Amino acid sequence: MSKGTRATLALKAAGVAFEAVAYDYDPNAAQIGMQAAQALGEDPGRVLKTLMTLVDGKPVCAIxxxxREIAMKKLAAAVAGKAAAMMPPADAERMTxxxxxxISPFGQKRRVPVVIEESALAHPLVYLNGGQRGLQVxxxxxxxxxxxxxxPAALVA
Incomplete structure (x- = not known):
């Protein structure tokens, strides 16, 4: 990662302090975020997953x-919407x-509203996807x- 990913380049451009941390990504893992937490030896509550969703048909990034599982009604309410659903994976890849x-929340091709689970703010440091499989920031x-x-909003079920 000599040049960096779009995510790490966006963080550098914003002047944000971060550390890029590589881990062994398992493409067969049932839950990618949980596998990342285990590979990093971290509390899963500190390793955040990026979910691309649709609220009233419009894209929203949820972290x-x-x-934890996202409560779709809570996500919709956080952005003054009525209904939320997961974005199909192919659409998420195309959009981001x-x-x-x-999928990182940083450096996406198109800027969309972002909602983050408020309990994550209680941690001094968290991990987010760094823009490629096997990389967290x-x-x-x-x-x-x-x-x-x-x-920030209460998003989990």
Whole structure:
């Protein structure tokens, strides 16, 4: 990663302090975020997963702890919508420019609203996808909120 990914380049351009952390990605893992937490030896509550969703048909990026499930009604409410659903993986890849398992909230091809689970802000450092499979960025959650313009909200079931 000498040049960096779009995600790490976006963080550098924003002047955000972060550490890129590589891990052994398992393409056969049932839950990618949980596999990342295990490979990193980290609390799954600190390893956040990036989910591309549709709220009332419009794209929204949701960030939640890897060991939790998103409550779609809570996500919709966080952006003043009525209904939310997961975005089909092929659409998520096309919209973000990343492949599933490597979708980062940073440096996406198109800027969309971002909502982050508020409990993640209690940790001094969290991990988010660094823009490729097997790469996470460790950073202060407040910096992620600032750079992404994220809305903190209760999102988990």
């Amino acid at each position: 939640v702890p890897s060991d 420019g990343y492949v599933v398992g490597g 460790r950073m202060a959650p407040g910096d992620a909120v600032r750079v992404l313009g994220a809305i």
